[in-house]
Amino acid sequence: MLIAFIAAGLCAAAQVRVIFDTDMGNDVDDALALAILHAFETRGEAKLLAVTVTKDNPYAAVLVDVIDTFYRRGEIPIGMVRNGKTPNDSPMIRVPCERLNPGGSFVYPRRMALGAAPDAVAILRQTLAREEDASVTIVQVGFSTNLARLLDSGADQYSPLSGAQLVARKVRLLVAMAGHFPPAQPEYNVVTDVPSAQKVFAEWPSPVVFSGFEVGAALLYPARSIEHDFSWVRDHPVVDAYRNYMHMPYDRPSWDLTAALYAVRPDAGYFKLSAEGTVRVDEKGNTLFTSLAGGKHRYLILDEAAKARTLEALTLLASQPR
Numbered sequence: 001m002l003i004a005f006i007a008a009g010l011c012a013a014a015q016v017r018v019i020f021d022t023d024m025g026n027d028v029d030d031a032l033a034l035a036i037l038h039a040f041e042t043r044g045e046a047k048l049l050a051v052t053v054t055k056d057n058p059y060a061a062v063l064v065d066v067i068d069t070f071y072r073r074g075e076i077p078i079g080m081v082r083n084g085k086t087p088n089d090s091p092m093i094r095v096p097c098e099r100l101n102p103g104g105s106f107v108y109p110r111r112m113a114l115g116a117a118p119d120a121v122a123i124l125r126q127t128l129a130r131e132e133d134a135s136v137t138i139v140q141v142g143f144s145t146n147l148a149r150l151l152d153s154g155a156d157q158y159s160p161l162s163g164a165q166l167v168a169r170k171v172r173l174l175v176a177m178a179g180h181f182p183p184a185q186p187e188y189n190v191v192t193d194v195p196s197a198q199k200v201f202a203e204w205p206s207p208v209v210f211s212g213f214e215v216g217a218a219l220l221y222p223a224r225s226i227e228h229d230f231s232w233v234r235d236h237p238v239v240d241a242y243r244n245y246m247h248m249p250y251d252r253p254s255w256d257l258t259a260a261l262y263a264v265r266p267d268a269g270y271f272k273l274s275a276e277g278t279v280r281v282d283e284k285g286n287t288l289f290t291s292l293a294g295g296k297h298r299y300l301i302l303d304e305a306a307k308a309r310t311l312e313a314l315t316l317l318a319s320q321p322r
């Protein structure tokens with residue numbers, strides 16, 4: 001009994017407590033990354049505390065809700081950006097949300113009506129305020145809009161602390177799919193909201209690890225995994241998202257998946273890490289890294305020798321039965 005209690009305590013202590021901040025709907029890697037985070041929670045390796053959305057289209061939040069509900073975690077708080085970037089619709093988010101059974105009910109149940117998600121900054125503040133100090137890992141795989149506004153936020157009913165103080169106290173690590181190392185061209189997540197990226201990467205209090213464009217681009221998620229590995233269930237919302245993003249079969253870079261994988265298993269040797277330094281975002285959205293002892297920023301470096309193992313982990317986790 002005592003041993004079981006201690007084991008449960010150790011297991012809970014080892015769980016990485018994650019907030020996932022996503023532009024769900026602009027590319028399909030966000031959906032696969034969310035599936036991976038659910039797999040980690042099923043395995044006892046992580047706890048998904050909240051999901052906040054930076055794509056300003058209501059189907060983005062509903063698809064997050066659909067995926068959370070599919071994994072039987074429909075209680076996870078979801079926050080939505082207000083007046084954010086990329087309000088355009090996309091089939092990858094809309095089609096799975098709208099699929100109906102012959103009787104007219106949704107193929108994928110959800111709890112949230114279109115447009116009903118609360119404000120992302122409020123959800124971030126509420127979630128952080130509840131957590132232990134220095135315990136939260138944030139995985140940002142879209143624009144920096146929500147996190148920049150979090151830094152600028154003031155005291156509210158959830159915490160007397162400013163946003164910057166709250167982050168300094170509660171967040172242990174930010175893992176961001178952002179940038180290009182070394183800089184080649186401005187990366188989508190950065191260039192879509194340059195002022196927010198400049199603010200977050202200049203002012204964020206915790207260590208930041210970047211997964212640059214080149215890492216996910218070298219690890220292609222295979223169409224054959226979509227076609228075969230998810231056959232344990234008839235209808236899977238992430239598979240539907242994938243099939244409605246581009247014409248099947250296609251392989252797709254695993255950008256956001258790499259950030260989720262590193263965030264939960266930082267010591268598993270999937271990637272190498274740069275030296276410490278600082279990343280500055282210029283006005284065009286380039287991410288310029290300067291090596292500096294004691295700097296809070298590092299970036300992932302693809303390890304050619306670990307590539308097959310890393311890709312296998314990504315496909316096994318994304319397709320893991322709930």
Ligand SMILES: [Ca+2]
Pocket residue numbers: 022023024026027029030141142256
């Ligand atoms: Ca994304």
